[in-house]
Amino acid sequence: MEVVVEHCAGIDVHQAQLTVCVRRPGAGRGRVQEIEAFGTTTPDLLALADWLAERAITQVAMEGTGVYWKPVYYVLEQQFELWLVNAQHVKNVPGRKTDTKDAAWLCQLLEHGLLRKSFVPPREIRELRDLTRYRKALVRDRVSEVNRLHKVLEDAGVKLSSVASDILGVSGRLILDALVAGESDPEVLAEQAKARLRAKLPALRKALDARFRAHHGVLVRGILDHIDYLEAAIATLGQHIAVLLEPHHELVELLVTIPGIERRTAEVVLAEIGTDMTRFPSGRHLASWAGLAPGNNESAGRRKSGRTTKGSAWLRAALIESALASTRHHGFLRSKYLRIRRRRGHQRAVVAVAHTILEIIHQLLTTGSSYSELGPDYLDKRSRDRQARLAIRLLEELGHTITPPAAA
Numbered sequence: 001m002e003v004v005v006e007h008c009a010g011i012d013v014h015q016a017q018l019t020v021c022v023r024r025p026g027a028g029r030g031r032v033q034e035i036e037a038f039g040t041t042t043p044d045l046l047a048l049a050d051w052l053a054e055r056a057i058t059q060v061a062m063e064g065t066g067v068y069w070k071p072v073y074y075v076l077e078q079q080f081e082l083w084l085v086n087a088q089h090v091k092n093v094p095g096r097k098t099d100t101k102d103a104a105w106l107c108q109l110l111e112h113g114l115l116r117k118s119f120v121p122p123r124e125i126r127e128l129r130d131l132t133r134y135r136k137a138l139v140r141d142r143v144s145e146v147n148r149l150h151k152v153l154e155d156a157g158v159k160l161s162s163v164a165s166d167i168l169g170v171s172g173r174l175i176l177d178a179l180v181a182g183e184s185d186p187e188v189l190a191e192q193a194k195a196r197l198r199a200k201l202p203a204l205r206k207a208l209d210a211r212f213r214a215h216h217g218v219l220v221r222g223i224l225d226h227i228d229y230l231e232a233a234i235a236t237l238g239q240h241i242a243v244l245l246e247p248h249h250e251l252v253e254l255l256v257t258i259p260g261i262e263r264r265t266a267e268v269v270l271a272e273i274g275t276d277m278t279r280f281p282s283g284r285h286l287a288s289w290a291g292l293a294p295g296n297n298e299s300a301g302r303r304k305s306g307r308t309t310k311g312s313a314w315l316r317a318a319l320i321e322s323a324l325a326s327t328r329h330h331g332f333l334r335s336k337y338l339r340i341r342r343r344r345g346h347q348r349a350v351v352a353v354a355h356t357i358l359e360i361i362h363q364l365l366t367t368g369s370s371y372s373e374l375g376p377d378y379l380d381k382r383s384r385d386r387q388a389r390l391a392i393r394l395l396e397e398l399g400h401t402i403t404p405p406a407a408a
Contacts, residue, residue: 001112003031009052009080010107011062012099013069016040020048021103022055023111033107035100040068045075053079061110063087064118073120083110084118119289121274128244129271133314135237136268142230149223157210163203168227171197175208176224180217241267248275254364257371258357259333260326265318269361272315277366283359290315292355308351316354323353332374333357339379 012019018038026032034055038048052060060076061083062069073082090109109115121129146168150161158179164172174192183189186208190201197204245252245267255266273286280286287293291311326333333353340349364371392402 003111004113005059005111007056007058008107008110009055009057009060010103010105010110011060011072012103012106013062013065013072014040014099015068017099018044018048018072019099019103020051021100021107022052022057023107024055024057031111033104035103040071042071042075045072048072049076049079052076059083059110061085061106061115063090063106074123082120083115084120085115086118089116119279124244125271125274128241128267129314131237131241131244132268132271135234135241136314136317138230138234138237142227142234145223145227145230149220149227152216152219152223156212156216158212159207159210160204163200163207164197170194173224176220179212180221180224182217184212238264241271245270250368251275251365254368254370255361258322258326258360258364259329259331259371259373260322260324260357262322262325265322268314268318272312272318273361275365277362280362283362286362287355287358290319290358292316292319292351292358319354319357320350322357323350326353326357331376332378335376335379 007022007024009020009022011021016039018040019035020038021033021035023031023033036051038044038051057080059081062072062085064084064086069084073084076082085106090106106115120126149167153160153167160167160172160175166172167176171193174194175189178189178192186205189208190204193201193204248270251270252263252266255261255269256263261269273280273290277286280289284293288309289311291309294308323333323337327337327350328334333356336356337349337353340352344352360371363369395402
């Protein structure tokens with residue numbers, strides 16, 4: 001096979017050890033192969049970088065194994081062109097599985113140009129991605145704690161959620177603090193209500209006539225303290241994210257013009273896909289990378305289920321939430337959702353709208369223009385225009401001469 005990369009290396013990555021294979025031109029007409037093992041501490045990685053530089057290596061390939069590839073990548077990216085590849089794409093021959101053979105196989109695939117490079121964003125985007133993902137994890141933890149609080153209150157017979165829409169609002173928090181402090185009189189507890197909740201005092205007194213015991217107070221106090229900590233941590237992360245996104249403030253403002261996209265969602269999108277859209281030739285390429293494009297599954301001329309491919313779970317979750325939110329706006333995205341839902345159901349319609357939103361995002365980040373609403377009747381007009389063109393072409397094929405209405 002043709003040699004595409006003259007000086008290349010393949011690294012089999014593990015938690016505590018790296019097996020490195022290099023291939024380069026020999027003194028004669030053949031190729032020289034060397035295999036060496038290195039540790040994964042920073043001094044070991046710096047030694048690896050020097051070892052590769054001594055052999056004039058230009059490209060290095062490694063598998064994306066868990067999180068173990070990251071420290072290796074971050075040290076070597078300053079000196080070499082790195083190729084992070086999907087482990088499923090470079091499986092070795094069955095029955096020949098060793099670290100040495102894996103590294104050699106990876107190096108040979110790189111040597112002959114048979115690898116497909118994965119997208120790794122630049123350092124500032126990686127830092128932003130770490131912060132947004134951790135913030136999302138904390139938001140999920142907060143949701144779990146709120147659900148746990150509902151469960152404890154139901155166990156105690158406190159039906160506060162049946163009267164108050166938000167049990168962690170101002171009135172709800174005052175009532176919960178009073179319960180934890182040992183107050184059990186429904187009249188006294190109900191008097192903690194503020195603003196519009198005071199219009200429901202009779203129902204509130206009845207809801208608070210419960211059997212709230214001491215162990216319930218211990219549980220609720222712990223849950224409330226944990227929620228306070230999570231909210232403070234989420235706010236702190238939000239401040240750091242805002243600082244990192246300050247150079248890209250205009251891009252955030254562009255994305256929030258899309259129906260269903262809020263500022264926090266825009267931050268997640270930029271953290272997951274970056275700001276350089278030249279890495280993705282089109283919106284369809286970006287949607288395929290994100291796992292929002294239908295897969296191709298055809299055999300013997302029959303097209304089978306084309307379920308979406310795997311991609312960034314964080315980006316997919318954010319876009320699905322945005323797609324659901326966009327269906328509440330009277331516009332193009334809602335009309336598309338309704339048309340697809342009639343034929344394919346709710347879930348497929350939401351994924352299709354998320355796909356469309358991601359293509360719109362690619363367009364906005366590429367052109368720098370804000371979102372322009374097409375209107376709820378855009379798809380109907382396009383369908384009628386297509387039907388009219390097909391009818392005119394059919395009549396012309398039958399020998400008729402058609403004069404367009406505008407010309408007439």
